Amino acid sequence: MTVAHPKTVYLKDYQPPRFRIQQTKLHFTLREQFTEVKAVLQLERQPGSDERELRLHGQELQLQELRLDGRLLGEGEYELTEEELIVFSVPERFELSSVVHIEPHKNTALEGLYQSRGLYCTQCEAEGFRKITFYLDRPDVLSVFTTTIVAPAGDFPVLLSNGNKIESGTNADGTHYATWHDPFPKPAYLFALVAGKLSCVEDHFVTMSGRKVTLQIFVEDKDLDKCEHAMRSLKNAMKWDEEVYGREYDLDIFMIVAVDDFNMGAMENKGLNIFNTSCVLANPRTTTDLGFQRVEGVVAHEYFHNWSGNRVTCRDWFQLSLKEGFTVFRDSEFSADMGARIVKxxxxxxxxxxxxxxxxxxxxxHPVQPASFIEISNFYTLTVYEKGAEVVRMIHTLLGPELFRRGTDLYFERHDGQAVTIEDFVQAMVDVSGRDFSQFMNWYRQAGTPVVKAQDHYDAETRQYHLTLSQSCPSTPEATAEQKAPFHIPVAMGLLGEAGALRLQLAGQEVDDLPADNTHLVLELTEREQTFVFENVPEKPVPSLLRNFSAPVKLEYAYAPDDLLRIITTDDDGFCRWDAAQQLGIMAIQANQTDAAFKAQDLANAFKLVLDDASLDPALVALMLDLPSETYLGEQQAVVDVDGNYRARRAVQVQLAEALEGGLRDVYLRCQQALSPLGDSVEGKAIALRSLRNRALSYLTLLYKQEYRSWCERQFASSTNMTDVLAALTCAVQSQDPDIQPFRTRALQEFYDRWQHEPLVVNQWLSVQAADPGEGALARVKDLLQSPAFDIRNPNKVRSLIGVFATQNPRNFHAVDGEGYVFLADQILLLNQQNPQIAARLLTPLTKWRRFDAHRQHLMRDQLRRIARVSKLSKDVYEVVNKSLVE
Structure with missing residues (x-):
């Protein structure tokens, strides 16, 4: 839908629904040219309401028939608008039935009911159900659904919907049907339907109360060998949720369907999760280790939604982080328990x-709980998900695991079957702990990343250490820095002496009351500035701050290189060790740009200590050896130095490779030997060894030596897992060594020839080329747009090629001629009508124009204005473009 001036929706304007829908009965008849949807709704007015006019959401629906308590309504008794069906007069309790026609085969937006390569499927979150039938399409209207699907048996042998299947059979005309009933009231956004030719992998899980649940994963027949990991992940998630949260699955069956054309990663529809194929299919031959980890995390995330999102759902879309932030925290903790916690x-x-x-x-x-939006799809953001998860993590940190679990138990028990708010979630934590979380709510209501500045002073005579923490938050669209109230920030910390962690004793604490291993403390910063005094500190310490990243803030403390080296070598907090390595990396890159005293050799000395530390997880070593990305470097600068960041980072990488060559050689060979008996295992040890070996290879191939070119070619040719094959291909593609170019050309062609019939593998092939920082990248990307490997209608391919080029290839996307900006704007305009959600998400790189030099600012704004001038902009694109152009 396109509108000239879309309406803004405000949290402050929320009103409860005037009607509720007790029962929803749906009957779908799938036909070649259209789908007929019959809906029978049992409605009643909310208690205390005298509303007689019923307004139902509806978009792109062809109304065939409308009845009220069985009586056919005439044209004067209702009105149809572009977005609503208005029935002028209804009784207190009544049955409304409608028949509509929709055209799923024309639905390129992939919202509502659509066809994906012959498969019917749905995506109703956030507001897609209104494209299926007329309904109160809002999350605070919960109803019990019964769904019948009728379709030709030969073309659509599998018919699925939410809940348990209660009936099925065949009809004389060659069609068959299946009826599904979901006994748990749910909002329309959790409705799901799938119909098509699919194969099934089946297993079972016995719950903690002894119930046997059938587990099914539906995929294309060719993908049956890629389901084992997803099934194992699902069973692990079900067991973990019982053990950690006491949550048991509630239906007789749990189903997952893999769909190639899908805007999101996956969707938690009650009992019938629909997944992007990239988040469920996994086989070592075709899937990288990162892909395996993603499948595990997403499967768990969608399953955990059964309670944190489905049984207890959102009152309105401003509460989106109620389910998403909480569930991201849960899936992150699950993945940490399944693998290496610090690496995760x-x-x-x-x-x-x-x-x-x-x-x-x-x-x-925007805040984690936004105050307004034009298009809710634009607020499925990292702020709502990842920052929302960090806010939940801070509650967990402040309360501790036992009280937090008691809080979640109370939350689930108190609100089961309800649509609630973020405030309801936090109130459960207040009620079990007795703590005051009123100031903490600023994390939900204020936008921006707080900055915590730390200053310290050590008095050798008194053996006192003073740590002063201050906080501020930059201005954001909803408030200036001066208008923002202080946050409640948990700052986990320790103090490091030359030999390691020191015992912590705050002023006023009796030393006899402290445990002997009291080396970790969570300080609570609630004022704009606070000073914490530690006593009996035997030497001038180095502070280990924000341990385990205890709050989503930017930390400013004037660490000297030697301080960072002490953290790397003595701190027992893995995050702080990694962060110290990152800070040294930034110093080395900045020194390369400014000719400062700190040199890459100093960084190499630190990295050598990391390489030699046998106590470290190899996966953590691989992360510590990885220099900060160009994107992250740009975020540290007032004006992003596109070309300078690329050149300096590349130069430091080469200098490190030269300084550490012997150690990197040893690491590569040692990891290769250790991997030999593990084969293509995707267990934690094998994943860690592969990540470190491939990090070493990425450095060694920078040295332009025949030996390392041979290692790269041999790894590409002989490896039987996608992680190693793709790592070798990436090294070749990103190398500027002229002698590796023949191999690069041959490897790209061989890779495509071998995997051209595996869409997810081809997507990786597209991404490797899109991220190539070498000259001529944009021309190659444009050529790939025309290749059989690309399809603009498929979101995965759009993200893999166009998205990766715009976000992971800064040198070429931000080329000074501005052609990268023109290219991206062209694709956004093409997708604007076809798939508005994807078009709006592609806009993100252009929205950051203020961060760049005046020349690039001008070029980026030109493209934003060009998009803004289009007469038929979707709400999705309109909102992002217009907010981006506000001066």
Whole structure:
């Protein structure tokens, strides 16, 4: 839908629904040219309401028939608008039945009911159900659904919907039917339907109360060998949720369907989760280790929604983080328990600091609980998800695991079957702990990334250490820095002496009351500035601050290189060790740009200590050896130095490779030997060894030596897992060594020839080329747009090629001629009508124009204005473009 001036929706204007829908009966008849949807709704007025006019949401629906308590309504008794069906007079309790026709085969927006390569499927969150039938399409209207699907048996042998199947059979005309009943009231956004030719992998899970649940994963026949990991992840998630949260699954069956054309990662529809194929299919031959980890995390995330999102759901879309932030926290903890906890934590922080902090600093900045929106699809953001998860994590940190669990138990028990608010969630935590969380709510209501500045002083005579913490938050669209109230910030910390962690004793504490291992403390920063005094500190310490990234803030403390080296070598907090390595990396890159005293050799000395530390997880070592990305470097600068960041980072990488060559060689060979008996295992040890070996290879191939070119070619040719094959291909594609170019050309062609019939593998092939920082990248990307490997209608391919080029290839996207900006705007305009959600998400790189030099600012704004001038902009694109152009 396109509108000239879309309406803004405000949280402050929320009104409860005037009607509720007790029962919803749906009957779908799937036909070649259209689908007929019959809906029978049992409605009643909310108690205390005298409303007689019924307004139902509806878009792109062809109304065939409308009845009230069985009586056919005439034209004068209702009105149809572009967005609503208005019935002028209804009784207190009544049955409304309608028949509509819709055209799923023309639905390129992938919202509502659509066809994906012959498969019917739905995506109703956030407001897609209104494209299926007339309904109160809002999350605070919960109803019991019964759904019947009728379709030709030969073309659509599998017919699925929410709940338990209660009836099925065949008809004389060659069609068949299935009826599904979901006994748990749910909002329309959780409705799901799938029909098509699919194969099934089945297993079972016995719940903690002894109930046997059938588990089914539906995929295309060719993908049956890629379901084992998803099924194992599902069973692990079900067991974990019982053990950690006491939550048991409630239906007789749990189903997952893999769909190739899907705007999101996955959707938690009650009992019938619909997944993007990239988030469910996994096989070592075709899937990288990161892909396996993503499948595990997303499967768990959608399953955990059964309670944190489905049984207890959102009152309105301003409460989106109620389910998403809480569930991201839950899936992150699950993944940490399944693998290496510190590695998972570092990966989460990387995402937050690189992308969410940038979102906080941009024109689309918004609180975790937004105050307004034009198009809700634009608020499925890192702020709502990842920052929302960090806010929940801070509650967990402040309360501790036992009280937090008691709080979640109370929340689920108190609100089961209800649509509630973020305030309801926090109130459960207040009620079990007795703590005051009123100031903490600023995390939900204020946008922006707080900045915590730390200053310290050590008095050798008194053996006192003073740590002063102050906080501020930059201006964002909804409030200036001066208008923002202080946050309640948990700052986890320790003090490091030359030999390691020191015992912590705050002033006023009796030393006899402290445990001997009291080396970790959570300080609570609630004022604009606070000073904490520690006693009996035997030497001048180095502070270990924001341990485990205890709050989503930017920390400013004047660490000297030697301080960071002490953290790297003595701190027992893995996050702080990784962060110290990142800070040294930034110093080395900045020194390369400014000719400062700190040199890459100093960084190499630190990295050598990391390489030699056998106590470290190899996966953490691989992360510590990875220099900060160009995107993250740009976020540290007042004006992004596009070309300088690329050149300096590349130069430091080469200098590190030269300084550490011997150690990197040893690491590569040692990891290769250790991997030999593990084969293509995707267990934690094998994943960690592969990540470190491939990090070493990425450095060694920078040295332009035949030996390492041979290692790269051999790894590409002989490896039987996608992680190693793709790592070798990436090294070749990103290398500027002229002698590796023949292999690069041959490898790209061989890779495509071998995997051209595996869409997810082809997507990785597209991404490797889109991220190539070498000259001529844009021309190659344009060529790929015309290749059989690309399809503009498929969101995964759009993200893999266009999205990766615009977000992961800064040198070429931000080329000084501005052609990267023109290219992206062209694709956004093409997708604006076809798939508005994807078009709006592609806009993000252009929205950051303020961060760049005047020349690039001008070029980026030109493209934003060009898009804004289009007469038929979708609400999705309109909102992002217009907020981005506000001066």
């Amino acid at each position: 934590r570092v990966e989460d922080v990387q995402l937050l600091r690189t992308l969410q902090f940038a979102e906080d600093a941009g024109p689309m900045s």
